[in-house]
Amino acid sequence: MNQAISQKVLEKIKEEKVLPKPKWRFSLRRSLVGLALLAFLTSGSLAFSLIVELLDRLETGNMMGRPNGFRLLFAGLPYFWFLLLALASFLAVFDFLRTRNGYRYRLKNIALVFVVIIGSGGIVFYTLGVSDKMEDYLEKKISFYEKITRTPKTFWLQPDEGLLSGVVMKSDEKCHCLEMMDWNREIWNVDYSKADIRPKVNMAEGEAIKIIGEELEKMHFEAQEIKPWMGKRMMKIMENRENSMEAELMRRETRR
Amino acid sequence: MENKNLKNKTDEELAGLTKINPDFYLPLMERYEDKILRYIRRITNVPKETAEDLGQEIFIKAYENINDFDEKLKFSSWLYRIAHNHVISFWRKTKKERNVFSWDGDESFKNILESDHDMVKDLDRKITAEKMAQVLELTRPEYKEVLVLKYMEGKDYAEISDILRKPIGTIGTMISRAKKDIQKKIKKNNIKLIP
Numbered sequence: 001m002n003q004a005i006s007q008k009v010l011e012k013i014k015e016e017k018v019l020p021k022p023k024w025r026f027s028l029r030r031s032l033v034g035l036a037l038l039a040f041l042t043s044g045s046l047a048f049s050l051i052v053e054l055l056d057r058l059e060t061g062n063m064m065g066r067p068n069g070f071r072l073l074f075a076g077l078p079y080f081w082f083l084l085l086a087l088a089s090f091l092a093v094f095d096f097l098r099t100r101n102g103y104r105y106r107l108k109n110i111a112l113v114f115v116v117i118i119g120s121g122g123i124v125f126y127t128l129g130v131s132d133k134m135e136d137y138l139e140k141k142i143s144f145y146e147k148i149t150r151t152p153k154t155f156w157l158q159p160d161e162g163l164l165s166g167v168v169m170k171s172d173e174k175c176h177c178l179e180m181m182d183w184n185r186e187i188w189n190v191d192y193s194k195a196d197i198r199p200k201v202n203m204a205e206g207e208a209i210k211i212i213g214e215e216l217e218k219m220h221f222e223a224q225e226i227k228p229w230m231g232k233r234m235m236k237i238m239e240n241r242e243n244s245m246e247a248e249l250m251r252r253e254t255r256r
Numbered sequence: 257m258e259n260k261n262l263k264n265k266t267d268e269e270l271a272g273l274t275k276i277n278p279d280f281y282l283p284l285m286e287r288y289e290d291k292i293l294r295y296i297r298r299i300t301n302v303p304k305e306t307a308e309d310l311g312q313e314i315f316i317k318a319y320e321n322i323n324d325f326d327e328k329l330k331f332s333s334w335l336y337r338i339a340h341n342h343v344i345s346f347w348r349k350t351k352k353e354r355n356v357f358s359w360d361g362d363e364s365f366k367n368i369l370e371s372d373h374d375m376v377k378d379l380d381r382k383i384t385a386e387k388m389a390q391v392l393e394l395t396r397p398e399y400k401e402v403l404v405l406k407y408m409e410g411k412d413y414a415e416i417s418d419i420l421r422k423p424i425g426t427i428g429t430m431i432s433r434a435k436k437d438i439q440k441k442i443k444k445n446n447i448k449l450i451p
Contacts, residue, residue: 005293005308006285009315013278018316020275023323100326103421 030100037095041114044088045121047081049131052122054078057135058155066212072161080149089114153183156210164188164221165210165229171203178203188219195223202228267331274322281322285315288332291409292339298404299397300343310346314339333418336409340401340419394441399434406431 012018060076063069092114096102102110125131138145146154156165166182176193190211201209208229214222262270262283273280292314296307318338325334392400405411405419417424 005311005315006282006289009285009312009319010278010282012312012316013281013319018320020322021320021324026321026324104417104423106423106425 033095033098037092040088040092040095041117044085044092044118045125047085047088048118048122049125050081050135051078052126053131053135057152076150076155078149089118157183159215162212162214168203168205168207168209188221190221190223192223192226195226197226200228201226268327271322271325271331281319288335295339295409296343298408299401314342317342329418333415336419391438391442395434395437399437402430403434
């Protein structure tokens with residue numbers, strides 16, 4: 001073999017003043033890969049926490065055992081967050097493989113560890129209320145959010161699927177019927193003579209409720225089950241919010 | 257530089273010194289020059305001159321990236337990895353066929369089949385390297401490369417894992433599949449191994 005190659009390379013290095021790339025460039029690249037990994041895992045955890053949050057808020061568990069229950073359950077799944085969860089997980093795995101020693105691990109092992117990390121992170125975010133605050137923020141501030149994912153209002157307003165919700169306008173106990181305005185400001189006549197009414201339901205004017213039943217004809221609905229608009233979970237959220245508002249007011253009072 | 261002192265230095269020590277002074281790179285290159293050129297020719301179909309050009313580019317690339325050398329790795333694994341990546345990008349740029357094996361007359365290919373006791377049952381141990389080279393042309397380029405690294409370059413699984421950036425388990429699976437693939441191809445194409 002040609003022994004002159006080494007000499008040629010050395011001459012070229014000296015003539016063309018080739019220099020080794022500085023160490024900081026490699027360190028920076030490695031740090032960016034590490035930061036990206038952290039960002040993907042955090043995003044995945046947030047997406048997972050929002051999935052849990054939404055499933056909890058939508059009370060999709062109520063759909064089980066009902067006609068079309070599975071279809072409704074699938075229709076209510078927050079696909080947008082599932083998609084982001086899948087994307088973040090994929091990018092995290094791909095990014096990990098680009099780390100210095102990432103190639104040493106089998107793909108299925110990396111995926112398994114990341115599922116555990118993202119799942120645990122998601123539960124932590126959910127428990128700490130991060131997902132709750134994020135969901136509220138997105139619903140309020142992002143105008144198209146309701147179009148890309150189901151919110152409790154959009155999920156519980158599918159009359160053709162037997163789901164109706166809104167605010168009671170008038171209730172008549174004699175005829176077991178009420179008038180209610182849904183979230184799109186449409187007025188409905190609801191017959192609840194055959195309905196199972198949950199104990200915490202308040203059908204006074206201005207109270208929000210949600211109904212499972214059947215759309216009989218245009219703007220006429222037969223209720224099978226009536227539930228308070230805010231389930232246990234939503235009530236807890238509201239209580240926490242009221243408490244924090246109260247605390248804030250007290251803090252302001254004290255400052256004065 | 258005193259050659260005697262440098263001969264006693266390990267590759268990794270020389271790589272460390274190269275970061276300070278390029279003259280220390282010369283003995284390091286001399287140690288690997290033949291090996292890298294042979295490796296390039298074994299996994300590509302390029303003529304000797306092109307292999308030498310590629311070899312020069314690989315050594316310059318290695319020098320430019322010397323500050324990224326992971327001291328937990330063997331220097332040879334790191335250099336072979338650069339060579340592997342450089343050859344792949346050369347293939348991509350030139351769109352050269354990868355599946356033509358360059359046989360340079362060495363007989364080490366016999367090791368590939370002889371290493372597997374189950375496999376040699378049906379095969380004549382007197383198979384020529386030239387015949388083996390023909391057989392290897394039938395297999396996939398990634399299988400061919402892993403076999404070249406294992407049986408011709410004499411690398412162990414951990415080193416191949418570091419060179420190809422794949423888990424050790426995957427390397428084992430690849431080698432086993434490559435051998436089975438060769439066996440199938442020999443039967444399918446009715447290749448007679450006895451000259």
